[in-house]
Amino acid sequence: MIHRLHEDTPQQPIGSGWGHDTEAAEVLDGVDLAGCDAIVTGGYSGLGLETVRALADAGARVVVPARRPAHARTVLAEAGLGSVEVRAMDLGDQQSVKAFARGYVDSGRSLDILVNNAAIMACPETRVGPGWEAQFATNHLGHFTLTNGLWPALADGGARVVSLSSTGHKRSGIHFDDPQFTHGYDKWEAYGQAKTANSLFAVELDRLGRDHGVRAFAVNPGGIMTGLQRHLAREEMVAAGWMDESGTLRQGFKTPKQGAATSVWAATSAELDGKGGVYCEDCDIARPTDPESPLARFVGVDAHAVDSESARKLWELSAKLTRVNALG
Template sequence: MSTPQRPIDSGFGERSTADDVLDGIDLSGKLAIVTGGYSGLGLETVRSLARAGARVIVPARRPDTARDALAGIDGAEVARLDLADLADVHAFARGVLDSGRDVDLLINNAGVMACPETRVGPGWEAQFAVNHLGHHALTNLLWPALARAGARVVAVSSGAHWRSGIRWDDPQFTRGYDKWLAYGQAKTANALFALHLDTLGQSHGVRAFSLNPGPILTPLQRHLPRAEMVDAGWIDEEGNGIDPTFKTPEQGAATQVWAATSPRLAGHGGVYCQDCDIAPADGVAAHARDPEQAARLWALSAELTGLDAFATPGR
């Protein structure tokens, strides 16, 4: 059953932190996977989940850097994963499945934003590849472990999804690259992915959500020139944050942690969340919550990656 795109009065808000939404929730015995869990919002997500008792696997393109960042967090473990490399995604997922562990929470948090034009794999545009296609592949490969647990899958989208729907005639930006349109498309893809995964997965007890964490200064801005951020009013000339609407990393991580763990979301799924609640209908673009476009994106992603856990055998 689809969930209405409207708030449910969660009791939390835009300034709630990840620890706030986990207050009183015991995750002992649960296994979470948080991509990009060693910097920015991902790191705060891992800290909070581990503090609540979860065991957390952090897939990392730079495992040594990840181990340094996660030092002192009991319950966190690191494994190699480059989301831009399908062979790496297969190897990581195989390691999880071979361990026999069920995956209770999968938070697809890793991402790249507004980078210079970059091609990965078979010529894929990097933002679409890393933010969406790598996570599509990862989720489908982990499906047996997710289904056994009746997992929650969370896709971290962004308010930037308003910038662009899926460019069906040229999703890889082969005809003129725009870093912000490419980012917007990738964030729309995150929302559509969660929408369709929820449709496919709910009969197995798996529910999926997407979300906008809100504006936060994190290493995600690594590709942006300082002058661009100064002009946008995010920082001053010295690099200090000056926009009062920006959240702290602890606040920015709260919505993805809430979507992954809140008992209030039992029986819900497929919706776009923000500020630790389901967003109102006008808080998400129509192109990011269209079931037909979600199904079309799933089919395209399955074709590109060769992965669809729900495909009929023999087809």
């Protein structure tokens, strides 16, 4: 079946041939990204670093926005990626995000790939900006403003936008009545809301952007032990079944190179030409969650995370909060 730009893409696997253990470099083996421009948030640690490595090794020019630019440059240089450009940006600071986007657009460059990778997880209650809950503000609203600010460059390049979600989306839909958790904070509910927001953002961005050649995908990278877990004590991770008492990870966890593979696949694969607005995992489009499956907590996408009406409602809320809406 040929998917024209105006058609919705089915939330069903396409048989990519890749899988759980595929690494990012495998996805890009033989792919030439010379002349392509990419931005990867959080591109100097964990999944982001491996995403940057894979894209840069394939020839892409990569920019990494960083809250601590000097630290990012040091990490990238030590990783053999000293040619990657680093520019200052704090996702939790809307003015910082707008300044980065404005600077990029003003440079006259187009943008072929935007990977909204950076995130915080299960942090103690923290407020940023005008009192926004930090996980929603950083993981979603920061990337919402960034993508809208970069819109002229994205549309010029007919870009792909990859939004990092996770199985955390299964913990919570959007709390439209209280998205900032002003009436009681739960760190996992807040994380779940943010990850659902990342998926819904891709759904609505794809709907709004497809006529401009911009396609968007939500990605579940899988379970990977990175700096994302910095707010969690080992005891909590043991209780969750992520590791045993000795710190050995449970079967099914991925390496960072494996975790970056789905992001890279969504950003570059020719198999996805003319497609978008779907949630991907293990280098393929994911199936809808089977609630009867014993793996329902870990596999597939829940309906609330790809619901088109919720996606439009979230976009409207985000535009109101940030006062940014390049596609409105």
